[in-house]
Amino acid sequence: MTEPTRGVPDLLADFSHEVRNALACIHQFGKIMLDGLTGEVSREQREYLGIMLENASKIRRALDRASESS
Amino acid sequence: MLKRRILIVDDNADMRLGMHLRLKAPISTIPFSRSDAFFGVAEARKHLPDLILLDLGLPGGDGFTVMERLRKIPFLAVIPVIVVSARDGLGNQKRAFEAGAKASLEKPVNNDELLAVIRQSLNEIAGINQPALGSQGLA
Numbered sequence: 001m002t003e004p005t006r007g008v009p010d011l012l013a014d015f016s017h018e019v020r021n022a023l024a025c026i027h028q029f030g031k032i033m034l035d036g037l038t039g040e041v042s043r044e045q046r047e048y049l050g051i052m053l054e055n056a057s058k059i060r061r062a063l064d065r066a067s068e069s070s
Numbered sequence: 071m072l073k074r075r076i077l078i079v080d081d082n083a084d085m086r087l088g089m090h091l092r093l094k095a096p097i098s099t100i101p102f103s104r105s106d107a108f109f110g111v112a113e114a115r116k117h118l119p120d121l122i123l124l125d126l127g128l129p130g131g132d133g134f135t136v137m138e139r140l141r142k143i144p145f146l147a148v149i150p151v152i153v154v155s156a157r158d159g160l161g162n163q164k165r166a167f168e169a170g171a172k173a174s175l176e177k178p179v180n181n182d183e184l185l186a187v188i189r190q191s192l193n194e195i196a197g198i199n200q201p202a203l204g205s206q207g208l209a
Contacts, residue, residue: 017127020156021082024177028088031181037091060178 016063023063026056073098074192077119079110079136080154081128085177089123089154092181097188107131111139114146121191124171126155126162137169150191154179 030053032038034046041049076099078089086105093099100117107130114122122140126133133153140146153166153174166174172194173187 017156020177021085021127024156024179025082025084025088027178028085028092032088032091035181037095056178 016067019063020060023056023060027053027060030056074120074188075100075117076188077110077114077117077122079105079113079122079128079133080125081105082125085125092184093188096185107133107135107139110136111143111146114140114149115143118145119149120195121188122149122151123154124151126153126157126166134165134169137166137171141170148195150195152184152187152191154184 030049033041034049034053074097076093076097078086078099080086080089090099100113100119105113105125105128107128109130110122110124110128110133124133124136128136133155137151140149140151147170150172151170153163153171154177155162155166155174156177163174172191175184175187
């Protein structure tokens with residue numbers, strides 16, 4: 001027996017879920033480091049972690065816009 | 071510092087580790103080595119946590135299935151559930167509240183918001199069967 005073919009909306013929903021989960025992990029561990037839970041963070045490291053988190057947020061906002069318009 | 075046991079039900083191991091790191095200082099958590107809908111309920115029955123952080127996208131049934139099963143068992147039905155999910159859409163939030171969730175947060179969750187919601191949920195049940203949890207209990 002063959003499985004029914006999944007439609008594009010379902011595939012996009014799965015894709016969105018996977019990307020959001022990955023982004024959530026990036027954000028979570030970035031924040032953990034930024035908040036000093038894994039040790040002291042230098043000013044330079046803080047700046048780079050901030051850039052990383054901001055770019056993760058940009059992807060997230062792009063996903064939100066795509067979800068709203070679909 | 072007052073310790074509370076938070077059960078984290080999430081199929082993403084990285085997410086569980088991150089949550090555990092986030093909560094281990096202010097709260098005692100029960101870490102999972104694996105998680106799905108069946109084990110979510112089984113671990114709740116085994117450990118009787120003070121609160122459950124629940125993902126919606128789980129193998130073996132989803133978070134709604136977990137909440138449905140919890141609500142059928144009287145001594146588990148009183149445990150507050152906070153949904154933390156990467157699923158988008160207000161429909162899932164509405165369903166989560168209808169299924170009995172105390173709150174529904176979208177990943178990536180703001181840590182201050184998460185702790186505030188946890189504190190509020192624990193304090194709501196403090197009058198029933200636990201000592202009150204002040205701000206010193208959760209950093």
